[in-house]
Amino acid sequence: MKVPEISRLYHISKEHIRKIIRRFNEEGMASLKPNFGGGRPRTFTEEQRADIVELAQIPPKVLGLPFTSWSLAKIKEVAEQKKLVKSISVETIRVILEEANITYPHTKTWKESNDPDFAAKKNESSNSITNHQKKGG
Known part of the structure; x- marks a missing residue:
């Protein structure tokens, strides 16, 4: 096939086709x-990546931070x-740590109470839930 035919058939410029033929x-x-x-290209240097991996392996309390896990x-x-x-970004940190074989679960949060009767009250509330049976069936 001639270059103009190839160009029309594959919707590629004639110049590009000639470049491919010349290279071939x-x-x-x-x-x-x-x-x-x-x-x-990577946005962060190997040194920055290593610093993040190192940070993730230091217990937060050692750094004087007010939490126990990262x-x-x-x-x-x-x-x-x-x-x-x-x-x-958090996602970039996840990728960097994953490449270093370090994984972190999603953070789960919950509330605690300073009420001394909290445990008893918590159990009372679960006892007050009523199971409703489906009618029919």
């Missing part, structure tokens, strides 16, 4: 291998406060 003539079959650039959001906050990075 110079390099042979190797020119047909895809030449991917590997995606977007969440991804807390790692983000502390990494930015300590200027390990200017800004970073």
Whole structure:
């Protein structure tokens, strides 16, 4: 096929087709291998990534923080406060830690009471729930 025919058939510019043909003539079959650039370059240096991994492995209490375990959001906050990075997303932290074989579960929160009768009251409320049976069936 001629270059104009290929161009019309595959909706590719004639210049691009000529470039491919020229490259094939110079390099042979190797020119047909895809030449991917590997995606977007990493935003953070290896040193920054290592600092985040190291931070995640230090117990928060050792750093004088008022909590006992890390969440991804807390790692983000502390990494930015300590200027390990200017800004970073929770998802990027998850990826960095995953590459280092460190995983964190989603944070679960619950409320506690300082009421001394809390446990008894909590059990009372669960006893007041009534199971309703379906009618018919």
